[in-house]
Amino acid sequence: MKSVAVKSRLGTRGRPEESRAAILQAAVGEFSREGVAGARTDAIARSARVNKALLYYYFKDKEALYGAVLDQVFGGLTKAIQHTLAQDLRPREKLLAYVGAHFDYIASHPQYPSIVQGEMMRAGRGRSVQFERITRQYFQPVFSRVGALLEQGMTSGEFRAVDPAHFIPSMIAVIVFYFSSAPVFRLLSGADPMSPERIAERREAVLDFISAALFRQRHQKSQGGRK
Template identity: 30%
Template sequence: MNEPGGKRDPEGTRRRILEAATQQFSTLGLSGARVDAIATAAETNERMLYYYFQSKEGLYVAVLEAMYADFARHEVSLDLAGLPPSDAIRELARSIWDYFRANPRWLSLINNENLHEGQYLGRSPKLTEAISPVVDLLRGTLARGAAAGEFRADVDALDFYVTLAAMGYYLVSNRFTLKAFVGRNYSEPSVIEAVTKMQVEMLLAYLGPETAARYP
């Protein structure tokens, strides 16, 4: 299908639509985003948008899938297997938390989807494919730590991953309200470093075999 002016660049067109839609959805949400504005920003027309994504909701799901896929690619690119288990947990935690801070649009999309109670994410079969490699990466690290006697052996990898992600997510997604409420700017580098150190120590303390003996 030809672009306006007779050009054919299907991958480029699809990429531009996704980028324009990401901007619209992350700032205006699903209900506020406009198809005509997305098409204009992508330098195409509404007909092409519907050709590639069928509907506004279909485009929204595609944006969510793309954002989660990018996140998963970032995490599985880490060479955790080459690090001692404790260092691997530190690296994974810092990497996830740094990603959140570097990608505020992603957090905005997640917050918006929570307003929809996850109904659009639930339509996507691709999301499990995105999260599974990251959890498998963590599961392997936890197993290595348990085998070496550094970690307790009863840690659920998915629960630990969700807890780890939540620690960083909250401080980034709520940074503005936290500053207004408690008077501390959790976007300042010195504050980020201090809190990150504390959170990593909390995670490693939980993983310690002595914690399992104390709290069976």
């Protein structure tokens, strides 16, 4: 008698990687739209096409699922940025590569700004049990490497004198604000700010703005350091 192979379907424990990935993808959308308080696990399970029992098999509660969403969102960005910062480039080229990688990640992950804003607001109210962990695990390593890059560029004379503690958050704001405020820009311009054409224009504008704010003109003689 021939044995018949049984193909497990999504939504069962027979396909754990696919089921977990589907739950996470659905959770990113739900948390970005509704926040932690408003997100519903039944809506996440329904969107992922799994039952709630399976959701709780992989994630013990909603907070654990939210923590996994933060890991996916921030982990993906950190991986892209760290890969860029590890390249053997001059400070000027590496800084532009970092800005481009940061911008491209957010452009391809439109839920990112909502997740970040929601977590920042939650932390500000003292309600986040995840914030210290993600700060140590994701924010701090990137902040340190970008800060070191700025110091290197100032020492070589490629960058003008700036305070990394202020320049880094300003630079990130220039990268991120456009996406978090896309609904406003849609009303102001009457055009889709998330269209490929507008995204390409914005990317070029961000690179130009940060270059003008940081880079010394190539024809200027370097004085070295922060003079």
